[in-house]
Amino acid sequence: xxxxxxxxxxxxxxxxxxxxxxxxxxxxxxxxxxxxxxxxxxxxxxxxxxxxxxxxxxxxxxxxxxxxxxxxxxxxxxxxxxxxxxxxxx
Amino acid sequence: xxxxxxxxxxxxxxxxxxxxxxxxxxxxxxxxxxxxxxxxxxxxxxxxxxxxxxxxxxxxxxxxxxxxxxxxxxxxxxxxxxxxxxxxxx
Numbered sequence: 001x002x003x004x005x006x007x008x009x010x011x012x013x014x015x016x017x018x019x020x021x022x023x024x025x026x027x028x029x030x031x032x033x034x035x036x037x038x039x040x041x042x043x044x045x046x047x048x049x050x051x052x053x054x055x056x057x058x059x060x061x062x063x064x065x066x067x068x069x070x071x072x073x074x075x076x077x078x079x080x081x082x083x084x085x086x087x088x089x090x
Numbered sequence: 091x092x093x094x095x096x097x098x099x100x101x102x103x104x105x106x107x108x109x110x111x112x113x114x115x116x117x118x119x120x121x122x123x124x125x126x127x128x129x130x131x132x133x134x135x136x137x138x139x140x141x142x143x144x145x146x147x148x149x150x151x152x153x154x155x156x157x158x159x160x161x162x163x164x165x166x167x168x169x170x171x172x173x174x175x176x177x178x179x180x
Binding site for chain 2: 038039040041042045046048049050053061064065066067068079081082083085
């Protein structure tokens with residue numbers, strides 16, 4: 001059985017999330033899911049690439065999924081795009 | 091043999107790129123690649139989702155790849171993340 005972690009990407013600096021990925025993978029997690037919405041989607045891709053290229057060479061992208069979520073704000077709903085990037089060792 | 095198209099996503103409105111996808115697929119192309127760098131990555135995901143959900147229900151995401159490119163600007167190189175989203179019918 002593998003233990004998975006989810007890291008929600010927001011507007012903090014990329015390095016903060018890279019550190020979160022590294023510490024998740026040093027624990028029990030065999031893979032980590034980066035999840036982001038809207039403008040943070042590009043940050044999620046940055047986090048995956050920087051972690052892989054600079055910190056953990058044996059890390060690879062296992063899967064990427066995109067989708068749409070409905071957000072309710074100020075009484076009306078709007079659609080926002082989402083991404084989920086699975087990173088794992090090996 | 092299938093004919094493929096590439097659409098480069100920049101800073102234009104999402105709908106402009108959706109129209110480009112639709113007209114590519116009405117021609118010979120059996121699939122379309124959306125390619126974007128940096129901040130435009132989230133727009134690329136928006137284009138894929140909006141085209142799929144609003145215009146072409148039989149469109150699906152065939153593959154998604156992310157990567158890093160080196161850009162030379164003002165004498166120094168910086169890394170920028172990239173995405174390539176393949177959309178196809180069926």
